[in-house]
Amino acid sequence: MSSLDFDVAHLLSGLMVLVCFLMLYQDRLYSLLNTFALHAVVLALAVAWQAYIQAAPHLYVTAAIALLFKGGFIPIALHRLIRRMEIHREVEIVGGVGVTMLFGLALVALSISVMLPVTSSAGTLAREDLAFALSVVLLGLLMMITRRNAVSQVVGFMTLENGLVLAATGAKGMPLVVEISVAFSILIAFIVIGIFLFRIRERFDTVDVSALDTFRGDRQ
Template sequence: MTSGISYDVAHLLGAVVLLISFALLVEQRVIALISTFAAQGVVLSLAALWEGWSHNIHHLYLSAAIIFTVKAMIIPMTLNFLVGAMKVHHHETDPGLGVGGALAIGISLVVLSIVSIFPIAPAVTVLTKESLALAFSVLLHGMLMMVTRRNAISQLIGFMSIENGLLMAAIGVQGMPLAVEVSIAFTVLVAAFIFGIFIFGIRDRVETLDIHQLDLYRGERH
């Protein structure tokens, strides 16, 4: 299984997902982040489709459909609605670390994930090992995004791209059982909605989407 077109395409799709997660890291405009995130969902669902087709695992087709509907359609549409309702301006930026810093740390996270995942497995196939490392990088990038971004919407996108990393890992081990996958997807969807409601709450009470402003109300400071 380590050679041939099936391996190459799986590899390619995984790499594209990682590339898009780099794009998420450096993209500064809040609205552009949403489309980038939707693109990641599309590629991820293609990866699931390919994995299902090349290994003849039928339930991965359904996973691909779920990923496409949730990650590439429902969530981006909801986010666009949020952005519209909050009157976020097209040029509103959330710089985070800036391009250089985000790239540097992003690359070191990829190295970290390779160093931590690769030693575990003589027993696992090369493809699984590599897609796990890719998935873990995407997960770490999502976390980096959550740490460095200040805008509540970019934080939510960071959160969802962590989930994308998890989905990628699940595809890499040739799919979790379907029932599990469906319920996880449902939970994540509910989570996104609740976060959306919180975003409204923050806007109403603190009159900003800047999460850091909330620190003023933290614990025993007030």
């Protein structure tokens, strides 16, 4: 493997982690969605590069799926959803951007320090790909935890899935069938969550999920 191959792969997967941080930084829904679309585009580029250096043509399909569904369809649909629910002006409560950022950094450090010793027998490319993918997954989880707005929780979930795809393409040989079924399950999850969002709003006049807490049965 030549140095340029490694450098570009490193660049793209590092960019994915960086865009994750950009997403944590956003406090408007529209800009969050745009950043998410950017994340998907970077993912598509990273996967396409993996396809090129591994000479695995089926990964190009994965990249196309990522670009079409996650970079195009889902952000546009969420944009429409937000406009229809008239929450596009809402500045959501994140609970301190700085604290979230620090948590995110700690998570990246954690995933690197966990992944590097565990995968010491694998090639450099797969190792760092896995480390970055784990950090993207953890950052997506962090986003789901720190956001109260249901739409941004959906975005956090999709980010997590992007991390999984990155991991799968780095570790050679995910069959195309799996990838297609994952893409469809994401779509179905998106539809379910969309319906769920409307239900929440019908009931509570808000998409802030903390409104659900008051309806919990077993409160200590």
